[in-house]
Amino acid sequence: MNSKISFRDVVKTFPLKGESFTALGGVSLDIADQEFVTVVGPSGCGKSTLLSMAAGLQEPDSGGVLVDGTPVSGPGPDRGVIFQQYALFPWLTVRQNVEFGLKLASVPTAERRRRTTQAIDLVGLSEFADALPKTLSGGMKQRCAIARAYAVDPQVLLMDEPFGALDALTRVQLQDQLLRTWSQEKRTVLFITHDVDEAVYLAGRVVVMAAGPGRVHRVIDVALPYPRTEEIRLSPEFRRIRNEVWTSVYHQEAPPRAA
Structure with a gap:
């Protein structure tokens, strides 16, 4: 193996x-x-x-x-890590939360937006991309956390x-x-x-x-x-x-x- x-x-x-x-x-x-x-x-x-x-x-x-x-x-x-607690930034939208790690990694703007959109689409949150975490259900918050992990393109989850x-x-x-x-x-x-x-x-x-x-x-x-x-x-x-x-x-x- x-x-x-x-x-x-x-x-x-x-x-x-x-x-x-x-x-x-x-x-x-x-x-x-x-x-x-x-x-x-x-x-x-x-x-x-x-x-x-x-x-x-x-x-x-x-x-x-x-x-x-x-x-x-x-x-x-x-390695992307996802815990039981969502650990989302409450003042950032879904899109901004997902994009956060890419900003830290200094990913160029166009590529950052492409990967963020792709990750949000992947977890079915496209309609809520501009929503704040307080308006989301628990399941949606966890999907946002998963999208954030996927956006940085980790080999391991x-x-x-x-x-x-x-x-x-x-x-x-x-x-x-x-x-x-x-x-x-x-x-x-x-x-x-x-x-x-x-x-x-x-x-x-x-x-x-x-x-x-x-x-x-x-x-x-x-x-x-x-x-x-x-x-x-x-x-x-x-x-x-x-x-x-x-x-x-x-x-x-x-x-x-x-x-």
Whole structure:
């Protein structure tokens, strides 16, 4: 496999009440170019820490994180990061929010406008390009955040519970929107979620993590065709994979104790 993102025996600890908490205890994982991978696991298994390291927002205590074979040493335009909170500038319109990163990168005006318009069209917000965030629904705000990430043309999208705060219907709609966008503008996607159904519906592979310490418990292939549809979501094969992931997440054995 030609790896786009590689985690090599990554260890990360944090101080906690005068002791050391091991968020990641030697995680190794490879994600291929243009692959859509979701990560699920119980609270405290290090999912968000793993994504933060790929984003360059945190550093491992030992081991390494590589993108295209190059060690990650900080944030970069090759990686777009989308969090659960939209983090939009409330005084800027949708167009201005999407354009913001391109301005910082000193992209020429004509190219900046072209890429901004393309990204807004891609997420279906053309009619709201001149609207302020306060006039948008939660789903629209998240689509704006996704458009902003796409506008800078990243090779990798790192998404940490991006739909977690949305109602169930909006969440399903944005899952479909994200998959349509990914099918048109293939990127490598690492997507963190607590929702097992979401993990299976979106991914080509589901990484199930375990806690105490954070580690890869299982990697489950999702042999379902794209584009994903409601028919696939209701299929026996989807239910089978979903049950396999659910069991892997919620019926894990405790790690062996050191002698």
